[in-house]
Structures are given as C-alpha cells and as structure tokens.
Amino acid sequence: MKNASYGLQPALSTKIQIRRVRSFVTRAGRLSNAQRRALETLAPRFVTPFHPEPHGAKSASARLAPFDWRAHFGREAPRVLEIGFGMGETTAEIARRWPHVDFLGIEVHTPGIGALLQRIDAHALNNIRIIAHDAVQVIEQMIEDGSLDGAHIFFPDPWPKARHHKRRLIQPAFVARLAARLAPGAYLHCATDWQDYAEHMLAVLSAQPSLENTAPGYTPRPAYRPVTKFEARGRQRGHGIWDLVFRKKPAGRLTPIYHIECSPNQDSLRV
Numbered sequence: 648m649k650n651a652s653y654g655l656q657p658a659l660s661t662k663i664q665i666r667r668v669r670s671f672v673t674r675a676g677r678l679s680n681a682q683r684r685a686l687e688t689l690a691p692r693f694v695t696p697f698h699p700e701p702h703g704a705k706s707a708s709a710r711l712a713p714f715d716w717r718a719h720f721g722r723e724a725p726r727v728l729e730i731g732f733g734m735g736e737t738t739a740e741i742a743r744r745w746p747h748v749d750f751l752g753i754e755v756h757t758p759g760i761g762a763l764l765q766r767i768d769a770h771a772l773n774n775i776r777i778i779a780h781d782a783v784q785v786i787e788q789m790i791e792d793g794s795l796d797g798a799h800i801f802f803p804d805p806w807p808k809a810r811h812h813k814r815r816l817i818q819p820a821f822v823a824r825l826a827a828r829l830a831p832g833a834y835l836h837c838a839t840d841w842q843d844y845a846e847h848m849l850a851v852l853s854a855q856p857s858l859e860n861t862a863p864g865y866t867p868r869p870a871y872r873p874v875t876k877f878e879a880r881g882r883q884r885g886h887g888i889w890d891l892v893f894r895k896k897p898a899g900r901l902t903p904i905y906h907i908e909c910s911p912n913q914d915s916l917r918v
C-alpha cells in the first residue's frame with residue numbers, strides 16, 4: 648500500500664493535542680477492503696484537511712481558514728455538525744432523509760470514516776463532508792461563531808470509570824465553545840445510554856447560560872434520529888436511552904429544520 652494514511656492527517660499530530668486530555672483513544676481498527684477502497688477513492692472529494700493553509704502571510708497570528716460551507720457544498724443550506732459519527736449509520740441516514748441540509752461529520756476512527764464514505768457512495772449523498780480530526784480542535788479553530796443550525800452528539804464515549812470522567816466530551820468549557828458556534832435558535836441534540844452521563848449532560852447543558860432546554864428534562868427520541876445497531880444492542884442489555892435537545896438563545900423559535908423535522912417518535916426508523 649503506497650499511502651496508509653489515505654491523505655488523512657494523524658489525529659495526534661500537534662504538541663497541543665498531546666498535552667490535552669482527549670475524549671478518544673486512537674484505535675488501530677482493521678480496515679475492510681471496501682473501507683480501504685472508499686478511503687482511497689472518495690477521501691479526496693469528501694474529507695477536508697484539518698489544517699488548511701492559513702489566510703494570508705505565514706505569521707504566527709495568521710488565522711486558520713474556517714470551514715467554508717458554501718464552497719464545499721456549492722450552495723447555501725442549513726448546516727448541521729455531527730461529532731463522533733462512529734461508523735456513520737446515523738449520519739448517512741439523516742443526510743438521506745434531509746437532502747436540503749448540509750452535514751459536517753467529525754471523527755477520528757479511520758475505519759468509521761471509510762464506512763461513512765461507503766455509505767455516501769451507496770446512497771449518492773452529496774450533502775456530507777468529513778473532517779478526520781479531534782472535534783475539540785476543529786470546533787475551536789475551524790468553525791465560525793453563529794454558523795451552525797444544529798449539532799448532533801450521539802452516544803459519545805461514556806468513559807464510565809470515575810477517574811476517566813474528565814475525558815468525557817460534554818464538559819462546561821467544550822459546551823460553551825460549541826454553543827458559541829450555534830446560531831440563535833439552533834439546536835444541540837445529545838443522546839447517551841449511560842444514565843450517569845445523561846445526568847451529567849443535563850446538568851452541564853442546563854448550566855450553559857446561552858442554551859435552554861426544549862423539554863422539562865430529557866426528551867423522547869426525535870423521529871429523525873434512527874435507532875442504530877449499537878443502540879439496539881444496548882437496549883437488549885437493559886440500558887436506557889436518554890435524548891437531550893437544547894436550543895441556542897435568544898429563544899424566539901427553534902431553527903426551521905428542527906421545527907419541521909422533529910416530531911418525536913412518529914416513526915421508528917432503523918438502519
């Protein structure tokens with residue numbers, strides 16, 4: 648194999664990242680032949696590098712180029728960010744159902760990126776792009792304030808041991824930064840099958856002054872979020888499922904895509 652990185656940058660390429668507490672571990676993970684082929688042929692079109700050339704001169708203060716939604720998708724459409732899409736079942740299914748919405752998925756697991764590229768190909772989806780990097784850095788450096796109409800964080804790694812709780816993605820500083828990237832009225836949808844993580848999410852999201860809950864606490868699974876195999880397995884093991892949907896203030900109305908598409912539990916789409 649000429650290039651085992653498939654043009655993807657290593658998720659741990661900078662000193663800053665090495666010092667951070669990260670929400671993921673880099674797993675080797677075996678690539679199937681189909682995932683490898685998808686990476687070789689489709690990554691150049693659908694995967695955007697984390698470190699684009701800075702604008703202007705190469706001075707220390709030069710800003711990284713933000714992700715340019717219009718240029719990547721060739722249109723103006725509602726914008727939804729997904730963090731940690733895993734094998735991409737949910738991403739592809741929602742993108743297939745919402746062709747009028749553009750999706751940016753962030754993931755560090757190479758086989759998962761290959762799997763989503765396969766799904767993009769299988770369904771001829773043109774409304775998904777991928778960044779193969781730590782979402783914490785992508786949100787800090789590549790996503791502009793007020794630019795998102797929605798954000799999905801489905802079943803983030805639970806880090807169940809107390810000494811690992813600091814590795815959980817949902818933390819006050821991360822949520823504050825992500826909330827700044829949401830447009831007024833935009834939604835943030837999180838889901839987990841770990842009760843204590845759900846309680847932590849509810850506390851952290853409720854404490855973020857720029858967000859407000861769309862429900863008295865947890866919300867029923869909105870119809871647009873498919874039940875994945877991973878989630879079904881959790882249910883079989885007796886895990887509960889907790890969905891949380893918050894919106895960015897000022898609270899006028901929910902962003903239209905959420906308002907139109909979200910009617911809780913109308914169907915039980917499966918992937």
Ligand SMILES: C[S@@+](CC[C@H](N)C(=O)[O-])C[C@H]1O[C@@H](n2cnc3c(N)ncnc32)[C@H](O)[C@@H]1O
Pocket residue numbers: 670671730731732733734737753754755756759780781782783800801802803804805816875877
């Ligand atoms: C438990 S899996 C859930 C995957 C998928 N959302 C689902 O519902 O099946 C969590 C995923 O988040 C990814 N992840 C964790 N932290 C991340 C980060 N900081 N940036 C990008 N991806 C991350 C992991 O690689 C993993 O694939």
